[in-house]
Amino acid sequence: MTIRILLADDHAIVRDGLKKLLSDEADLEVVDEAMSAQEVLEKIDNPSLSFIMLDVSMPGANGLDLISAVRRRRPDLPMLVLSMHKDAHFAARVLRAGANSYLSKDIPFDTLGGAIRRTAQGGRVIDPDLIDALLSHDRPDQNRPLHEALSEREYQIFQRIASGHALNQIADELSLSPKTVSTYKNRLMEKLNVGSTAELVKYALEHDEIARSSLSTD
Numbered sequence: 001m002t003i004r005i006l007l008a009d010d011h012a013i014v015r016d017g018l019k020k021l022l023s024d025e026a027d028l029e030v031v032d033e034a035m036s037a038q039e040v041l042e043k044i045d046n047p048s049l050s051f052i053m054l055d056v057s058m059p060g061a062n063g064l065d066l067i068s069a070v071r072r073r074r075p076d077l078p079m080l081v082l083s084m085h086k087d088a089h090f091a092a093r094v095l096r097a098g099a100n101s102y103l104s105k106d107i108p109f110d111t112l113g114g115a116i117r118r119t120a121q122g123g124r125v126i127d128p129d130l131i132d133a134l135l136s137h138d139r140p141d142q143n144r145p146l147h148e149a150l151s152e153r154e155y156q157i158f159q160r161i162a163s164g165h166a167l168n169q170i171a172d173e174l175s176l177s178p179k180t181v182s183t184y185k186n187r188l189m190e191k192l193n194v195g196s197t198a199e200l201v202k203y204a205l206e207h208d209e210i211a212r213s214s215l216s217t218d
Contacts, residue, residue, distance in 0.1 A: 001027070002027050002028070002029050002050075003027060003028050003029070003050055003051045003116060003117065003120045004029055004031045004048055004049055004050045004051065005022070005028065005029065005030045005031065005032075005049070005050075005051045005052070005053055005116070006030075006031070006032045006033070006034060006040070006043060006044065006046070006049050006051070006052045006053070007019065007030045007032070007033050007034070007053050008033070008034040008035075008039070008040050008052060008053065008054045008055060008058065009035070009054075009055040009058070009082075010035045010036060010055065010057075010058040010059060011055075012035070014055070014105075015033055015035075018030070018053075019033075021109050021112075022112075022113070025113050027117070028113060028116060028117075031048060031049065032046065032049065034058075035058070036058055036059050036060040037058055037059065037060030037061035037066045038060045038061075040052075040054070040058075040066060040070065041066075041069060041070075041073070044070055044073050044074055044077070045073060045074070049074075049077065050077070050078070050120065051077070051078050051079075051080070051116065051119070051120050052070065052074075052077055052078070052079050052080070053079075053080050053081075053082055053116070054066070054067070054070070054079060054080070054081050054082070054099070055081070055082055055083060055084075056081055056083055056085075056094060057083065057084060057085075062156070062159065062160075063094075064093055064094065064097045064156070065097075065156070067079070067081070067094060067097040067098050067099050068097050068098055070098070071097070071098030078100050078119045078120045078122070079098065079099045079100050079101070079119075080099070080100065080101040080102075080103065080115060080116060080119045080125070081094050081099045081101065081102045081103070082103050082104075082105055082112075083102065083103075083104060083105065084104070084105050085104070086104040086106070086127065086129065086130065087130075088130045088133030088134045089145070089147075089148050091126065091127070091130050091134060092134055093152070093155065095124075095126075096152065100119045100123075100124055100125075101115060101118075101119040101123075101124055101125040101126065102125075102126055102127060102130070103115060103125065103126075103127045104127045104129070104130075107127060145207055146191060146192050146193060146203075147191075147192060147203075147207060149191055150188055150191060150192075153174075153184060154184055154187060154188040154191070155188075156174065157170055157174070157181060157184045157185060157188060158188050158192075158200070158204070159204075160173070161185060161197060161200060161201075162200060162201050162203075162204035162205075167181045167182055167185065
């Protein structure tokens, strides 16, 4: 049975390379492409699709929000995230958001076909370099970055504040009241041990969390 793939990545050279490599696999077919979050959401309802391979760093939406939106629209669609971020903390959030599998883009291609097939069959594939870190992710560790203690909602708001979004804008995006967003902001700043928005942004830059948020709306 052919696995019919929606390939979502904003870099044409990446899509072209993956399509060429996957074309040699008789049971794998790229039937559609998307280069933005908007295109993903426009194309995801196509009933002929049986798989999505997604880069979370695309323009138009926060990557974690996009994964959640895809999962709501197509709850049974197997999803493999292929990301530039080789980070167990981020991978854990991606998997919690609804992705089935997570691989970094530096994996050897000969492992990708098998990962797609295993994910399509209901399995889970995780970048082997991240497995040990993921297994220990929820264990107490005084050396872990402070932002790993944030809840999912706190992390969403943290990313948006760090990327320059106003509280009212965040409230609209997340369907929350400005007062609730402000409460979350105060709570997460306490957890991060920062006393101002400027310190929060500095912390985010030091930990690459602004780049990781993929919040461009271009």
